[in-house]
Amino acid sequence: MATSSQNTKPHHDQLEGELQQLLLSLPKDKWFGFPMHLYQGFWCVDPIFEGIIASQTHFNAQDTDIMLASLPKAGTTWLKSLIFTIINRKNISHISQHPLHSKNPHELIPHLEFKVYKESQQDVDEIPSPRLFATHIPYLALPESIKSSKCRIVYVCRNPLDNFVSACHFWLEFDRNKGIKLDTEMIEEHLDKYCKGVLPYGPYEDHLLGYWNESMKNPQKVLFLEFEGLKKDTKAHIIRLAEFLNCPFSEEEAKGDAIDEIIKLCSLKNLKEMEVNKSGRVNQWYENKAYFRKGEVGDWTNYLTLPMAKRVNEIQEKLENAGFSFANYKMNL
Secondary structure, eight states: OOOHHHHHHHHHHHHHHHHHHHHHTSOEEEETTEEEEEETTEEEEHHHHHHHHHHHHHOOOOTTOEEEEEOTTSSHHHHHHHHHHHHHTTTOSOGGGOGGGTSOHHHHSOBIIIIITTSOOOOGGGSOSSOEEEEOSOGGGSOHHHHHSOOEEEEEEOOHHHHHHHHHHHHHGGGGGGTOOOOHHHHHHHHHHHHTTOSTTOOHHHHHHHHHHHHHHOTTTEEEEEHHHHHHSHHHHHHHHHHHTTOOOOHHHHHTTHHHHHHHHHOHHHHHHSGGGTSSBSSSSOBGGGGOSOOOTTGGGGTOOHHHHGGGHHHHHHHHHTTOOOSSOOOOO
């Protein structure tokens, strides 16, 4: 008698074949050696492609779901820790027993296209409400159930200069053992791609504007945050975030140390020093420590010359032409 895995193998092989045929029909490029294909107007890294399609096809959002959306290296790890802590603060008796001390933020809020539908490590129906997920998928390409339900979306963006530099460091972490270092030639090559929109989940401006436009039309559905604003006035943003997540701070919490404790616990500096984030892997590609570098505003000045930086003006112009400009960050190039 055939086993269940044997029965499903032909079906899996058929899907694999269909996926390969689809990839052959799509424009392709590379980002730090990772093959990418242009699908539904954005660039998908090939190892995640299957998970993206599976999430679009199978994910059924619930009205109580909370989704964190962002481009890679826009503040995702920080926001995951903040959202999880805000939502679960009533269930944790003491800060020393917080799950962040034993689990990486990416374990606490799984990515749809990575953990849930690529690695298949979690049954979404077994997750208690409110379910917390994350995604890098652009708004227009999200599973339809997310857009049609009352599921709430928190979107965080980061200025393109810091986002680019942080992304360069992160993608190089995959080849860390090979001793490859970020040099001028590598920066020039990938900055050119970045400005042309050829980056994972990009173009940058399309990704940002997709969520920003929806936040303008439906602010009860999408909360749009800037990484720089969070850094500038973390407390005010956390209060705003808690209200959007339908779990506002009480008057007693606001007057006490509750918010300051959350800020301290979830700070990138504190997370970086936790033993759980110094070793181990949250996925097959990266060590936990790869998710914690600097998280600083303006770090791009340590890596990009002014002529390099001015090449992002085209991105900035596209954003401004669409009515968006950064409220908390001015490049002044």
